[in-house]
Amino acid sequence: MSIIIIKTIVNAPIEKCFDLARSIDLHVQSMRNSNEKAINGRQSGLIELNESVTWKAKHFGIYFRMTNKITVMELPNLFIDEMIKGPFLKLHHKHQFKTVGLKTEMTDIFEFKAPLGILGWLAERLFLKRYLEKLLIERNKVIKLEAEKP
Template sequence: MPTITLKTLINAPIERCFDLARSIDLHVQSMRSSKEEAISGTTSGLIDINETVTWKARHFGINFTMTSKVTKLDKPYYFVDEMMSGPFKKLHHQHIFKTIGTSTEMTDVFEFETPFGLTGLIVERLFLKSYMKNLLLERNRIIKGVAE
């Protein structure tokens, strides 16, 4: 199962970074390239523990719908969102925040698994892991820009 781990240093307080990472509105802004929108559940503001959001987006010319739920939360240090339904066999995203001096280190641990057996495995390795990493990097760039 592919795992993407990213660390982003943000010159802003941990509470601000934590809340921006939970912001539905900022997520939509950071995913403009895929026309992502929140269509059900928590569709604006900050998502919280046990809340869900259903996303509609277009990737690779195909429309996708995915419902995620925040399954763990320890404000302002940690939260996890997991796919409840959607295109992946599994999607588990840990968001970890740590104060370093006057900055915040934001760490993403993003695990996913595609369906379709061997074909899915080939897709993961050929391009999907890189594609997902680039989406996360863009999202983190937006969070950093707004936070700072």
Template sequence: MPTIILRTSINAPIGHCFDLSRSIDLHLQSMKSSEEKAIAGKNSGLIDLDESVTWSARHFGISFEMTNKISKLEYPTFFIDEMIKGPFKKLHHQHQFTIIDAQTEMTDVFEFQAPFGLLGWLAEKIFLKNYMLKLIEKRNKMIKFQAEITY
């Protein structure tokens, strides 16, 4: 199963970064290029423990819907969102926050598995892992920018 680990240093307090990473509104801003919308569940503000959101988005020219739930949350250091319904066989995203030299280090540990057996495995290897990395990088740039200008 592919795993993406991405670290982002942010010059802002840990709680501020934690909250921005749970912001449905900021997530939507960062995913405008894929026409992402929150269509059910928590659809604005900060998502919290045991809350879910259903996203509608367009990737590879295909419309998708995916429901994610916050399954663990320890303010301001850790939360997990997991896909409970959607296009992947599995999607598990850990968000970790630590203070390093007066900055917040935001670490994403993103694990996913495509459906369709061998075809899914090939898609993961050929393009899907890189595509998912680019999406997380785009989201993190938006969080970093927003955190640093509003602090």
């Protein structure tokens, strides 16, 4: 299993950051390079506790579908989404939010395990972890830009 931890400081209130991080519409905008779309479940607006969304996206030239469910939500400090169907053996994404002065610290703790045994393990270490980290960083840039708009 691999773990990615990313911290992002945003010059905006915690509630705004929390809502933007769970916005289906903003997620689609941040993932436009992979042509990601919500195709089932919650397809727009703010995802809530026990709701799920099915994504369709193109990565590595292949279309994937993945269904994630919000399993924990503690407004405005934490929510967790977990893959319930899709290409990984495990995907668990913890989104934490903390007020630091007048800013918000967003922390992503992204745990995943690729399928295919030793081949998946190699893929995680050779390229998959870096690829997913890049996607998360890009997503957080979009959240930060939107949150910091006057």
